[in-house]
Amino acid sequence: MSAPASLEEVRRRIDEIDARLTTLLAERQTLVRAAAAFKTDEQSVRAPDRVERVVAAARERAEREGLSPEVAEAVWRAMIGAFIEYELTEHRRAG
Numbered sequence: 001m002s003a004p005a006s007l008e009e010v011r012r013r014i015d016e017i018d019a020r021l022t023t024l025l026a027e028r029q030t031l032v033r034a035a036a037a038f039k040t041d042e043q044s045v046r047a048p049d050r051v052e053r054v055v056a057a058a059r060e061r062a063e064r065e066g067l068s069p070e071v072a073e074a075v076w077r078a079m080i081g082a083f084i085e086y087e088l089t090e091h092r093r094a095g
Helices: 005-038 044-045 048-065 071-093
Strands: none
Touching: 044 048, 044 071, 048 071
16 A cells, blocks of 8 residues: 555545445444344343454454554454444344
8 A cells, every 4th residue: 555645645545444344344234133133142142252252353363464453452342342232232122
């Protein structure tokens, strides 16, 4: 990736990345909704062991890709927390 020539270019590139992230998050949400149908209770939705494995994997990928593992962990924990709340709502609605 070439170095940006201006703040405007930096912002444009960030906006492009944000658009791609939004598409991926929408895809993830579809899968979260599907997962809710397979789970029997709120504990299986919260799945703390799974959360820790996902966060650990994110940290490992971050290190390989040159992303701060601390940033990756914070982002993944926030994302997972939001999706857990979403899935709990879906689970309660379906139950």
